[in-house]
Amino acid sequence: MKIELPNHNTFLHVTDNSNECDASSIFVLTKLNAMYEQSARDHGCTHIISPKACLDLLGITHAIKIIGITGTNGKTTTAAAIYSILLDLGKKVGLQGTRGCFINDHRIEEKSLTTPPILQTIHNLKHAVEAGCEYFVMEVSSHAIVQNRIDGIAFALKILTNVTQDHLDFHKTIDEYIAVKSRFFDDESVKLINKDESKIRFNRTNAMSYGIEHPATYKILAYSLKEGISAAVAKIEKVYEFESPLHGFFNLYNLLAAISAVDMLGVAPMESICEAVEHFGGVEGRMEVVSQDPLVIVDFAHTPDGMEKVLDSMKERDLVVVFGAGGDRDRTKRPKMGAMAQRYAKKIVVTSDNPRSEDPQSIITEILAGMNHHESLHVEVDRHEAIEKALRMQAPNEVLLILGKGDETYQEIKGKKYPFDDRSVVRELIAQWAKQK
Ligand SMILES: CC(=O)N[C@H]1[C@@H](OP(=O)(O)OP(=O)(O)OC[C@H]2O[C@@H](n3ccc(=O)[nH]c3=O)[C@H](O)[C@@H]2O)O[C@H](CO)[C@@H](O)[C@@H]1O[C@H](C)C(=O)N[C@@H](C)C(=O)N[C@H](CCC(=O)O)C(=O)O
Numbered sequence: 408m409k410i411e412l413p414n415h416n417t418f419l420h421v422t423d424n425s426n427e428c429d430a431s432s433i434f435v436l437t438k439l440n441a442m443y444e445q446s447a448r449d450h451g452c453t454h455i456i457s458p459k460a461c462l463d464l465l466g467i468t469h470a471i472k473i474i475g476i477t478g479t480n481g482k483t484t485t486a487a488a489i490y491s492i493l494l495d496l497g498k499k500v501g502l503q504g505t506r507g508c509f510i511n512d513h514r515i516e517e518k519s520l521t522t523p524p525i526l527q528t529i530h531n532l533k534h535a536v537e538a539g540c541e542y543f544v545m546e547v548s549s550h551a552i553v554q555n556r557i558d559g560i561a562f563a564l565k566i567l568t569n570v571t572q573d574h575l576d577f578h579k580t581i582d583e584y585i586a587v588k589s590r591f592f593d594d595e596s597v598k599l600i601n602k603d604e605s606k607i608r609f610n611r612t613n614a615m616s617y618g619i620e621h622p623a624t625y626k627i628l629a630y631s632l633k634e635g636i637s638a639a640v641a642k643i644e645k646v647y648e649f650e651s652p653l654h655g656f657f658n659l660y661n662l663l664a665a666i667s668a669v670d671m672l673g674v675a676p677m678e679s680i681c682e683a684v685e686h687f688g689g690v691e692g693r694m695e696v697v698s699q700d701p702l703v704i705v706d707f708a709h710t711p712d713g714m715e716k717v718l719d720s721m722k723e724r725d726l727v728v729v730f731g732a733g734g735d736r737d738r739t740k741r742p743k744m745g746a747m748a749q750r751y752a753k754k755i756v757v758t759s760d761n762p763r764s765e766d767p768q769s770i771i772t773e774i775l776a777g778m779n780h781h782e783s784l785h786v787e788v789d790r791h792e793a794i795e796k797a798l799r800m801q802a803p804n805e806v807l808l809i810l811g812k813g814d815e816t817y818q819e820i821k822g823k824k825y826p827f828d829d830r831s832v833v834r835e836l837i838a839q840w841a842k843q844k
Pocket residue numbers: 408423424425426439440441443446505519520521522523524548549550551
């Protein structure tokens with residue numbers, strides 16, 4: 408990654424790649440490229456700086472308020488809700504996360520990592536500052552905390568969604584994973600903590616909280632999940648009401664976090680924030696209704712907890728569920744995901760979800776290990792066939808939930824990404840069958 412320095416009198420660019428260095432470069436030294444410092448010097452580079460110094464050099468440090476969100480699930484949704492509310496309130500805002508980078512409603516980067524390497528974030532922040540943004544909302548993954556991909560960033564606000572199981576391939580134990588997430592909250596930054604999430608440890612200085620079950624700075628007093636979400640939230644003595652077209656108890660948490668966050672930023676009165684949240688229509692691939700009749704929903708649940716939250720939110724209905732589990736990722740979540748599907752679904756098709764370098768059949772076998780008996784359990788390695796099978800099995804009163812890939816547009820098999828989109832597959836099959844009728 409290279410950022411040009413058109414106004415600098417000595418250097419032409421900053422880079423985090425030693426191979427891009429020459430005498431006109433400033434090398435930004437990070438935890439990930441520390442081993443290439445000598446290589447940068449060998450390429451002729453004489454000026455080596457930290458990410459913090461780079462943020463200062465580019466005039467970013469004091470120019471924009473950065474909001475960081477971490478947690479196992481709900482980061483993308485909460486970040487998008489904050490972004491949407493701020494835009495709705497007339498603010499200029501940047502958004503960076505799993506879906507890429509957006510500035511004032513325009514996409515400037517395609518999807519890559521949830522939290523890119525620091526120089527990529529600095530590049531996106533620079534764009535945001537140049538576009539006049541006052542705020543930049545970013546997802547912070549646990550990988551990013553471990554690999555110091557957020558080094559040098561002074562967050563105006565840090566937010567916790569929740570901590571459940573994921574990425575144990577990388578963190579090895581749940582305790583280590585919790586410790587990493589907790590590390591994000593161990594300084595005196597202003598922070599917003601989910602009070603119903605008891606596992607996280609945080610520095611209480613400058614901490615506010617939100618909750619539904621436990622007393623919190625922002626506390627839900629009453630809610631209804633019929634026809635979207637409507638709720639009353641208390642802040643100190645005052646109560647405010649809001650409505651949302653989103654579905655599910657878990658989204659009440661995401662919306663509450665977003666409303667509380669915007670209030671903490673002091674942007675507008677709570678009444679206006681609660682009004683603005685109604686215009687947030689959700690995120691692509693998260694509880695996205697792809698067809699009304701038959702009712703087919705695509706969601707990005709790819710952890711046991713994500714599956715539980717989504718399936719539980721639909722438990723009044725008879726559910727047909729299609730899902731798999733990612734290859735080269737946490738193997739211990741696979742049987743738990745199987746058990747979760749078994750607990751809630753009437754009919755299940757287990758399939759593939761980015762097997763990557765692994766054998767798809769053995770991933771499925773590990774999922775099935777968590778399912779002891781089920782009267783309608785099917786296995787279909789090919790995800791297209793699996794979706795077709797599920798659509799054929801779906802009775803008129805049943806809801807088909809296709810989980811795990813959300814708005815992904817590929818299936819990754821043995822290092823190659825093949826175009827694949829759950830939503831297009833459903834739409835094409837339904838259209839094809841309608842023509843044949
Ligand atoms: C395991 C992991 O996270 N690896 C990340 C890591 O890879 P790496 O250490 O092998 O990178 P590298 O190629 O050695 O490069 C490191 C640095 O050295 C520099 N370099 C490299 C070679 C050289 O000769 N000279 C030199 O200066 C590079 O420019 C770079 O700055 O650093 C790379 C660049 O910073 C990342 O792209 C890469 O993410 C890989 C691709 C990845 O798939 N990561 C996933 C698991 C991930 O991070 N996911 C999280 C969580 C998802 C979620 O839950 O939402 C995410 O944030 O997306």
